[in-house]
Amino acid sequence: xxxxxxxxxxxxxxxxxxxxxxCNYSSSVPPYLFWYVxxxxxxxxxxxxYTSAATLVxxxxxxxxxxxxxxxxxxxxxxxxxxxxxAEYFCAVQKSTxxxxxxxxxxxxxxxx
Amino acid sequence: xxxxxxxxKFQVLKTGQSMTLQCAQDMxxxxxxxxxxxPGMGLRLIHYSVGAGITDQGEVPNGYNVSRSTTEDFPxxxxxxxxxxxxxxxxxxxxxxxxxxxxxSGTRLTVV
Numbered sequence: 080x081x082x083x084x085x086x087x088x089x090x091x092x093x094x095x096x097x098x099x100x101x102c103n104y105s106s107s108v109p110p111y112l113f114w115y116v117x118x119x120x121x122x123x124x125x126x127x128x129y130t131s132a133a134t135l136v137x138x139x140x141x142x143x144x145x146x147x148x149x150x151x152x153x154x155x156x157x158x159x160x161x162x163x164x165x166a167e168y169f170c171a172v173q174k175s176t177x178x179x180x181x182x183x184x185x186x187x188x189x190x191x192x
Numbered sequence: 193x194x195x196x197x198x199x200x201k202f203q204v205l206k207t208g209q210s211m212t213l214q215c216a217q218d219m220x221x222x223x224x225x226x227x228x229x230x231p232g233m234g235l236r237l238i239h240y241s242v243g244a245g246i247t248d249q250g251e252v253p254n255g256y257n258v259s260r261s262t263t264e265d266f267p268x269x270x271x272x273x274x275x276x277x278x279x280x281x282x283x284x285x286x287x288x289x290x291x292x293x294x295x296x297s298g299t300r301l302t303v304v
Contacts, residue, residue, distance in 0.1 A: 122298055124295070
């Protein structure tokens with residue numbers, strides 16, 4: 080079964096510091112991978128997705144993620160945190176065929192002024 | 193361009209009551225799904241549908257029913273609400289070509 084593991088349910092960074100949110104997947108074949116963001120009392124919005132093209136994927140709001148097959152990882156980064164980045168972030172994996180998504184348990188990002 | 197619309201946004205039920213959470217999308221997406229979100233557990237798939245007339249169970253289907261009579265609508269029914277069903281419910285849709293989900297804004301359900 081496909082699954083994702085997000086290391087760290089809570090991450091705090093200072094404004095302007097590097098953001099690193101970790102995601103590892105388990106799959107026998109490289110799947111499609113996604114990062115979603117959820118702001119308080121809202122639904123999930125797509126940040127970026129990996130679909131077997133370039134391994135470094137750029138998303139919205141300055142976020143990017145790198146697919147590393149050897150490490151089965153898809154960590155999310157942003158060079159400089161902004162207060163508006165405070166939210167819950169979910170990593171998700173999808174089979175290369177079919178539409179069923181599997182979500183991680185989420186990482187809550189706090190940005191300290 | 194409404195996307196995915198969920199109603200109601202908030203609901204309080206008494207144990208044993210039934211209700212239907214509504215979900216509608218206007219993007220002609222074949223695939224629709226229902227998730228529940230609980231603290232520390234992420235999103236868990238309840239039921240999904242790959243097209244009108246076709247539904248299937250996800251990870252946590254017990255206590256919930258769905259039907260898909262049209263492409264646009266995918267209601268979730270709670271037959272006899274239990275406190276364990278207190279959660280935030282999200283409906284999502286996608287088409288295979290887009291390879292991503294569009295989420296509704298959620299329904300916050302409390303069962304007392």
